[in-house]
Amino acid sequence: MRIRRFTEPVFESLIKICGYSSGFVVLLIIVFLFKEGISFFGSSPVEEGFTMYVHASNPVKDLSAAQIKDVFDQKITNWKALGGADQPIERFSLDELGEAFTEEQLGKDFEFLPKCIDSYMDSLPGSLAFFPSAQTDGKVKSAVPIKIDKITVGKFLSDTEWFPTSRPAARMGVMPLLLGTLLVSFFAIIIALPLGLAAAVYLAEIADERVRKFLKPVIELLAGIPSVVYGFFGLVVIVPLVQSTFNLPVGETALAGSIVLAIMALPTIITVSEDALRTTPRAMKEASLALGASQWQTIRKVVVPYASSGITAAAILGIGRAIGETMAALMVTGNSAIMPPTLLQPVRTIPATIAAELGEAPFGGLHFQALFALGCLLFIITLIISLLVERVSAKRIN
């Protein structure tokens, strides 16, 4: 007795310390995520350490990242389209410099580089050049740096093109990724919720004990399968199935993603809502049956409403799983960042983008920060969803 009096407070404080420290770790992760993500805004879309130049006589003094990409994709070939004089645009960067000058002319240690750039630029009044700032800052007389719009939160959210590695200016518009993520998750939950709820009602109310004892562990086992296995299953089974059913040119679509994510969300939805359904007091059910209600009426009017908050919780957990799911989405959705996505077209989701691109993004660079900003966005979405649902379920209880 005395020992217990001594050990209990110790255990209590130990658990408290664990709780606080892990809460602190979660906070640290959020701070880290947002610190990296926020520094993305306000930076220039041109690669760090590089500057873009135009000829000093050129009337065009500022360009957007979209215009620069179109110029380097050769969709815009005349300055007239950008509000300048009627002359062709000459794209000019280090690669072209290597072709125009011999190594001898550039110097063994590139000491004549600024001079070469200067003379080349001088001879081409229509040039749009892209060079490392350290080599050219103040050393090139014939060219002036061009002003390029900075990345803002509004542009990040509303731009419709995602070309993070496009040189010289990256295009980072998150709209197609955001719509893709929401579309896939929304339809995943539309598919999974009715199926999961039906299975949960069957397990909790209708199935006899032996069936339940067999089925429940099997369903829980589904939750333990690695997501890459689901992804592979989706790629080999669901994708061809979707393709032949709808007679599509390509099977990697949002629908295939939704189906795979729905299967992945099912075990969470079934186990959580089944547990909620089973908390309905026996007395309530028996009272309903004693009043002459059928089993179906009892389930519909007594059991499901009683468990509604638990079922909503199951739905949130399911949505959470679907929105954050990475590997399976990466494998079956085709990953094209297109606008506007329909169910029967390929889409690119935010988690898949982060997973696919973080490996090669240079640490601390613009692309790296953009991926963190995507992470922040994902975090905010899930936060909003859980706050909303918490409100809804709190209302129902009252």
Place this chain on the structure above:
Amino acid sequence: MKNINFLFLAITLFLASCGGDKTETTGTETPATAATTTISVKGSDTVLPVSQKEAEEFMKANAGSAITVVGGGSGTGITALMDNSTDVCMSSRELKTDEKLKFQGKAIEVKEVVIGYDALSVIVHPENKVAQLTREQLEKIFTGEIKNWKEVGGADAQIVAYSRESSSGTYEFFKEHVMDKKNYATNVLNMPATGAIVQSISQTKGAIGYVGLAYLTEGVKAISVSYDAGKTFVAPSVEGAKDKSYPIARAMYYFYDAKNEAKVKSFVDYVMSDAGQKNVADAGYVPVK
């Protein structure tokens, strides 16, 4: 409140278990670094399978040597070489001019060795009638200008273009050498792995994509390409990559700091030896000799 406490406990346990894993891995690395010669090799994922095989065989033949091979992409390897955090950098492309500038700024003299070649084959579904395309047609297909197979002499069907993810060196290589540095169309499908491209193309009738020569299987058809506006078409082959008649081929490089030559020489020499070049061929690439 109880629930929250429990959740915190669960998270702590989870974090603790993660930490445990970490110490374990560093534990296994320690004996490796304690060996007599240690060489770290880092960079391109294309060259990675070759280097792994080479390292394995080299360590078998030279007891006491330890070679760690890490992927991450050509760019990652080159940055590591600049920071002196790797001895050898694997790369599936040449150094860019701005990278040369950076090396020069750090007074590092880079030695370059070509260890083999990799040919990219353009593949389509086996039932596709189209057997040859010019570079210009490929460029237009991947930039989204040509959308239907009938525009290039095939059946009336939509073209579905598959590419690797933007993190891949192959993505950059194809963009630079086939697409005249233009960006891919937004509706091109990005696949996380080469195997996934082969799988998807084998089951999609209108598909087109590119993979390394080593990945060609029965389920897909490789097409001939022309880089002289349709005069000659060349089918991808090991011989074609070797004598440079096949145009979409690239060299695989090892870069190292000249100051480090004594340390890495034994390994690089092994890779260039007959046994080492056989490993290159075994990995599905084209040996230099």
